[in-house]
Amino acid sequence: MQSARLAVDIGGTFTDLAVALEGGAARATVKVLTTPEAPERGVIDGVRAILRSAGLHPSDIALIVHGTTLATNAIIERKGARTALITTEGFRDVLALRNESRYDQYDLNLRLPEPLVPRHLRLTVPERLDNEGRVLRPLDDAAVRALVPVLRREQVTSIAIGFLHGFVNPVHERRARDILAAELPAVPITLAAEVSPEMREWERFSTAAANAYVQPLMARYLTRLAHDLATEGLAAPLFLMLSGGGLTTVETACRFPIRLVESGPAGGAIFAAGIAQQCDLDRVLSFDMGGTTAKICLIDDHRPQTARSFEVARIGRFRKGSGLPLRIPVIEMVEIGAGGGSIAHVDALSRIAVGPESASADPGPACYGRGGTHPTVTDANLLLGRYDPRHFAGGRLALDAPAAQVALAADIGSRLGLTPEMAALGVVEMVDETMANAARVHAIESGKSYDGRTLIAFGGGGPVHAYRVAEKLGIARVLIPAGAGVGSAIGFLRAPVGYEVVRSLYQRFSSLDIAAVNALLDDMAAEAEGVVRKGSFGGSFSAPLRHARLAYMRYVGQGHEIAVTLPPHRLTQDDVAAIRAAYDAEYTRFYDRPVPGSDVEILSYAVTAATVAPDPPSPPPAPAAHPASAAGSQTVRDTADGEAAAWAVFRRDALTPGATLHGPAIIAEDETSTLVGPSWSARIDAHGYIALQRDET
Numbered sequence: 001m002q003s004a005r006l007a008v009d010i011g012g013t014f015t016d017l018a019v020a021l022e023g024g025a026a027r028a029t030v031k032v033l034t035t036p037e038a039p040e041r042g043v044i045d046g047v048r049a050i051l052r053s054a055g056l057h058p059s060d061i062a063l064i065v066h067g068t069t070l071a072t073n074a075i076i077e078r079k080g081a082r083t084a085l086i087t088t089e090g091f092r093d094v095l096a097l098r099n100e101s102r103y104d105q106y107d108l109n110l111r112l113p114e115p116l117v118p119r120h121l122r123l124t125v126p127e128r129l130d131n132e133g134r135v136l137r138p139l140d141d142a143a144v145r146a147l148v149p150v151l152r153r154e155q156v157t158s159i160a161i162g163f164l165h166g167f168v169n170p171v172h173e174r175r176a177r178d179i180l181a182a183e184l185p186a187v188p189i190t191l192a193a194e195v196s197p198e199m200r201e202w203e204r205f206s207t208a209a210a211n212a213y214v215q216p217l218m219a220r221y222l223t224r225l226a227h228d229l230a231t232e233g234l235a236a237p238l239f240l241m242l243s244g245g246g247l248t249t250v251e252t253a254c255r256f257p258i259r260l261v262e263s264g265p266a267g268g269a270i271f272a273a274g275i276a277q278q279c280d281l282d283r284v285l286s287f288d289m290g291g292t293t294a295k296i297c298l299i300d301d302h303r304p305q306t307a308r309s310f311e312v313a314r315i316g317r318f319r320k321g322s323g324l325p326l327r328i329p330v331i332e333m334v335e336i337g338a339g340g341g342s343i344a345h346v347d348a349l350s351r352i353a354v355g356p357e358s359a360s361a362d363p364g365p366a367c368y369g370r371g372g373t374h375p376t377v378t379d380a381n382l383l384l385g386r387y388d389p390r391h392f393a394g395g396r397l398a399l400d401a402p403a404a405q406v407a408l409a410a411d412i413g414s415r416l417g418l419t420p421e422m423a424a425l426g427v428v429e430m431v432d433e434t435m436a437n438a439a440r441v442h443a444i445e446s447g448k449s450y451d452g453r454t455l456i457a458f459g460g461g462g463p464v465h466a467y468r469v470a471e472k473l474g475i476a477r478v479l480i481p482a483g484a485g486v487g488s489a490i491g492f493l494r495a496p497v498g499y500e501v502v503r504s505l506y507q508r509f510s511s512l513d514i515a516a517v518n519a520l521l522d523d524m525a526a527e528a529e530g531v532v533r534k535g536s537f538g539g540s541f542s543a544p545l546r547h548a549r550l551a552y553m554r555y556v557g558q559g560h561e562i563a564v565t566l567p568p569h570r571l572t573q574d575d576v577a578a579i580r581a582a583y584d585a586e587y588t589r590f591y592d593r594p595v596p597g598s599d600v601e602i603l604s605y606a607v608t609a610a611t612v613a614p615d616p617p618s619p620p621p622a623p624a625a626h627p628a629s630a631a632g633s634q635t636v637r638d639t640a641d642g643e644a645a646a647w648a649v650f651r652r653d654a655l656t657p658g659a660t661l662h663g664p665a666i667i668a669e670d671e672t673s674t675l676v677g678p679s680w681s682a683r684i685d686a687h688g689y690i691a692l693q694r695d696e697t
Contacts, residue, residue: 003062004054006236007492008046009264010039010068013291013341013361014460016486017046019054019061020493028054029486031460031671033397034361039070040225047232058233065492067241067263069292070221071214075116075261075324076313080213081158084121084151086144086176087205088164092122094205103321111315113324115206116213121154123147125176131506133169144176148183159184160212162192162205167504170194188215195256196327198504198604203309203325210312210326211258218257222250239497241267244329245304246498246610252531259328261312262335264488265295269304269331271491272456275481277302278619278687283453285439286333287469288487289461291341291378292358296439297333298446299456305446307332308502308552308563308606329500329606334442338434340378340461341365344408344427346415352423354431366407367399375411377431377461379404380424385636385644386464386675388668421637421644429639432465436472447590454479458487463674467663467692468639471677478680478692485671496546498610499531507602508556509580518570521549521607528609550606553583555598562586563606620686623658628684636664638678652690659684 004027009016017030030050035042043066051058074080087094095115102110115122125144128137151159159180166173170193177189192208226238240253243262253260265288272286276299286297286304298305310330311323337356341364347353354377363371365378367389381387382404389399405420412423443450454477457466463480470478483490501524507513525547532545547568552561564583567575584594630648637644650661652669660683661667663676667690676682679695 004056004060005063005065005493006047006050006061006234007065007267007489008043008067009267009486009489009492010034010043010066010070011264011290011292011488012069012073012358013339013364015039015042015046016489017050018483018486018489018493019050019056020490029483029489029671031486033364036360036362039068039221040228043225044228044232047229047234059235061234061236064229064234064236064238065241065247065495066225066238067267067488067492068221068260069264070260071218071257072261072312074214074217075210078116079217080116081216082121082154082156083117083158083160083209083212084123084154084156085117085160085162085205085209085212086123086125086147086180087162088128089124089126091164091201092124093119094202095122095209097202099200099202101321103319113313113315113322116209116324117160121156123150127163127172129163129165129169129172131165131168133165135169135171139172139175141175141179144179145183148180151180151184151187156187158188158190158212158216160190160192160205160208162201162208164201166191166193167197167199167204170197188212188219190215195258196502198327198502199506200327203327206325207258207327210324211256214257215254218260219254222254226250241492241495242329242498243310243331244306244498244500244608245270245331245495246500246608247492247495248497248499248531252499258326261326261328262310262330262333265297265333265335266331267488267491267495268295268458269297269299269333269491270495271458271481271487272297273299273302273304274491274494275456275479275689276454279479279685279689280619281454281479285450285453285455285473285475287435287439287455287457287462287466288459289435289457289465290339290459290488291461292337292339292360294336294338294435294459294461295333296336296435296442297331298443298448300448305332306330327502329502329608332446334438336435336438338377338431340381341376342431343374343376344380344430345374345411350416352412352416352426352430354427354434365404367401367404368397369400369403373407373410375404375407375423375427377427379407380427381464383408383421383424384428384639385634385647386666387673388634388649422642425637425639425642428465432468432472432639435465436469439469439473450475456481458484460485460672462487463672463690465675467675467677467680467694470692471640471694476694476696480667480674480690480692482688483671484674485669496610496612497532498608499528500606500608501525501528502604502606504604505602509576509600509602512576512602514571514573514576517605521566521571521605524605524607525549525609528607532609532611544612545609546612548608548610551579551602552604552606553600553602555587555595556601557598561603562590566605620657623656623684623686625658625660625683628655628659628661630661630665634666636666638664640677655684657684657686657688
């Protein structure tokens, strides 16, 4: 019997799977269409296919790692549980009032997302704590019990509890939970103090409400999936990918499903970070384009950029403040509704626009022949000659080019007086510019640039669009790793078992209580390590752990914090000056200069415990260069100049390390295709990756 890991990533259009022998690279990869009405069915279809492909038996699988967009989609599509929020008397409308900021200060008809909990289900009880957690008004137990008939009458299926300053002292939240759980044992209850124990009541309540909103859905799904996997003979433990880049148990995922909202994209960022470390690339841009969205992440020193807040269901595209805030640990990236299935249309100003609406897997793009009638990015790429309709997805899905032509002519060409081919060119150029613009904004907001970066492209659409996006960003080098079409799933196989704990403790440098900070950090480390130890790969867990500690600080009087890394040891008074200097340096990196003479306040802390990944093996020697042999050619219309010409076609599985070729060309494989633009050359490196280099002249 062999020991292998299986990874499953459910996306909006495709479900990707990868399997690897313990300690080895991916052995087999598979893409199957997602089944939105019952996602576990698509997973089982993919599991059967990949086990056949890899020649493995279900008993050979020792571990299953899973990531899904189910929680995210439930929030965006408003298909979660009927949720009630119980909060402090007088604070019923915190979810609606938000923080009074406007993402567009000049829009007089500004639209904001509706809270997940409607006003008639936002209920209050008498209680009050002060900002240090002292009880000013005891919880009214009778008032809590009086809510039970209301909750039953309204057929509430999930409850969130969030009291003012409950993150400092959760005694009232826990008491209210105990009372309600005794009366409503079948209804799951989320505490804001457990999901997001940080200051800022709007963000905390919003996160708790979102967790409660998706908890029944995710619990049912994970239960069904575990049952179906067991029925197939897979008895391996199931782990879930977290938004912050670690793995956790099903038990923790069912308690805090909101931490799964970015699990798929997180796997992609881990995949790109591993490639960056393997190839010794210090500055990287990760570009993951799938069927529904494209994700962009900055990676420096082999580590993805991280954050502790995230917005979901934004009304304004790329507009911070236009979505529902979630205070959870995440790998920071920009996500754009611009994937292969994104629908193209002509807007009110007669401009071609793409997304964020997606044809998803059902019915899918028009060329899938499954009932779709609107043009998508995949239809446009097909009409431009970028795909071979007979070999798309390894030949498992034949594409209907005439259907794509009809859709582009009807929705784009007829309205703008363009041929279907020129309409397709406009769609692809627009989606490339949209992705490049989002990447520019992300870099500016992060205080970074693209000078000297390498773009690592993966996902089904990433290698197709990579060279053109790189041109727009001024990037001269692109890397397409092996298994690029299912990069996020492969990233799951490389993810550590990890967990992050975030808590608030207000301190100022001028009066820092070192003992209190150390006590808090020790307690947080114990909690994080406990979750990791519980995820013990079948109970034999003995791997060393890595701890990371951050403090979120700001100058007194400011409104936003900056993360600063803390020393790994217990803090002493001698560390204070070094931590303050690190904050000043990080502030200067963002805002050009520090603020001398101003005190600094610390609002919260984050502690992460994770298993230590093994060092990558030594790189193989550089292979001797030799020209590649083309397998054929096809006519492609270049989006840069609009001209159609014959592009050489190469099969990736026939290219050995050292093979070189010059664009324009297409390197085709089962899960995706890599486009080599007219001013680019390609080389297969020692790892078998495609390295694209732009001609500087």
